[in-house]
Amino acid sequence: MPRTLFNIFRFSGLLMASLALTGGAPEDDIRIQRIKAALDRFTTNYPQQKIYLHTDKASYRGGDEMWIKAYLLNGINHYPDSLSTNLYIELFGPSHTRIGIKRLLMLNGYGSGSFLLSDTLPEGLYQLRAYTSWMQNFNVDYYFRKDFQLANPGYTRLISPREARENVRNIAKREELSADFDVQFLPEGGSMVYDLPGIVGFKAVNMLGKGIAVSGEVYDDKNRLIVSFSDHYNGMGTFELTPVPGRRYHAIVHYNGADARFSLPRPAEKGLAMTVHDSPDKITVNLQVSPLLRKDRAYDEVFVTGQVRGILYFQTVQKLSDGKGSVVIEKSFFPSGIVQLTVFSGNSEPLAERLVFVDHHDRMNINFDASDVQTEGGLRTELNIRVTDSRGKPLRSNLSLAVTRNRSGAALPVQTHITSYMLLASDLRGTVENPEYYFNS
Secondary structure, eight states: OOOOTTSOBTTHHHHHHHHHTTOOOSTTSHHHHHHHHHHHHHHHHSOOEEEEEEESOSEEETTOEEEEEEEEEETTTOOBOOSOSEEEEEEEOTTSOEEEEEEEEOBTTEEEEEEEOOTTSOSEEEEEEEEOTGGGGSOGGGSEEEEEEEEOTTOOOOOOHHHHHHHHHHHHHHHHHHHOEEEEEEEGGGOOBTTSOEEEEEEEEETTSOBOOOEEEEEETTOOEEEEEEOSBTTEEEEEEOOOTTOOEEEEEEETTEEEEEEOOOOBSSOEEEEEEEOSSEEEEEEEEOGGGTTOGGGSEEEEEEEETTEEEEEEEEEOBTTEEEEEEEGGGSOSEEEEEEEEOTTSOEEEEEEEEEOOOOOOEEEEEEEEEEETTEEEEEEEEEEEOTTSOBOOOOOOOOOOOOSSOSOOOOOOOHHHHHHTGGGBSSOOSSGGGGGOO
8 A cells, every 4th residue: 555645754653752751841841851852862863864856857768868966955954964975876667677876976965967868778657766875774765766757769679479468467457556446544643532523534546556536425333324525635635523432434435436445443442632723824733632531630731742854843731621622833933844743641641643734935036037149159048047035135056957948849747846845745755746736825
C-alpha cells in the first residue's frame, strides 16, 4: 500500500519516544525545559539535510544533455548546508535499473553538473535520485527524487519475442492495477475514541498510487448506515463519526462502477479526541477526554506543543473543564511549513498528534525585465533579474535559470518547485500529488 500525505512527520516515532520520557508544560516549568532539551538533542544528533535538483527541462529526447543545478539545504532553517561536499545523483531507467551515477562537488550548498542521455536509451519514465553520504544513515524515503519522460523515436533496437511477451504482461498488469483501488482511513489525532465525536480522514488510491475520486457509506456491525462521504480532492476527504461503545465500523466504497468493503480502525476504549480547525490566521485545537478518564487527575490538564522541523515554537497548559478544552494558537508563532501539534497528558504521556500546513507567503520574489537588443551578430535578448523579499527589499541570491525551446507551443506542465518541495513534500513520507495545489489561494 503506498504511503501518502497523511503519514507521520519525519522521524516522529523516534522523537515522540524521546519526548515521552521527558514531558513539557509552561515556559518556566521543568517539563517544558526537558522537552526543549530532548528536541535539541534530537536535532543535534540527527541533523537533517534537504536536496533540490533544478533540471533544465521537464522531459527529454534521446541524445539530449540534462543540465542540473543542485541545492543542498539545512533541514531546520533551509539555509545552504556545508556539512557535505559530495552529492550523489543516480539515474534509473524504466525497468528500475541504475543507468548511471554522478558525484557533484558541493561548495557552500551549491553544485552543478549534467547527464548525457544516450540516444541508445529506450523510451519511458526515468528517475533522478540524489543524496549525500550523511543521508544514507536514514530512510531512503527522504532522498530527493524527480521523474521525467524520455522520448526516443529514433531508437530502433529490435526486441526479442521474450521481451515482447513481457511487455504485454506488464501492460496488462498495469491496466489491472489502475482498475483496482485501496482506501486508508485515518482518524484525526491518531485514533477514534468511543463516545467522543471525531473526524476521520481518508485517502483513496489505485494500485499505482494515484489519487482517485470515490464515494461511499459507513456502516456499523449491525449494517446500520452511519454516514455517507465523498472525496474533496484527489481521493482525499473527511467525515464525522462518534463511535458507540461495543460497535465496529466498516465502509463500502464505490469507484468506477466497483464496490469494495474496508474496515475502519477499531476505536479506543478511552482516550482523548483532538480536532483542529484551520483558519487564515489561527489554529484552534479542540480537546475532549472520554468519560472514563474525567476522574483521572492526570487528565485534569493537558499540555499542547507545536514544533516545526525539530524546533519548538509553542507550548501551553490547558485546563479541562468536564473533560473539554480548547486552545487557540496564532499562526504567527510558526514559520512557514509543516507544524506538528502534540497533546500530552499531565504525566507526559503523548495522547494525540496532528500536522498542519502553515503558509505565510513570505517567500522571495523574482522579477524579470527582458529587452531585445540589435547587435552585429543579430538580435539578442537581455534579461535583467531583480530579487526581493516579501517586503520588497533587495536580496542577495544564488539562482539557476533554464531557457529551452518550447516546440509544441502549448503550456508547459506544472512541476514541483523548490518552494513546494522544501516547505511541504520534503517533510512528508511518500508522494504528495500536485503539491502546487496547496500553495494556491
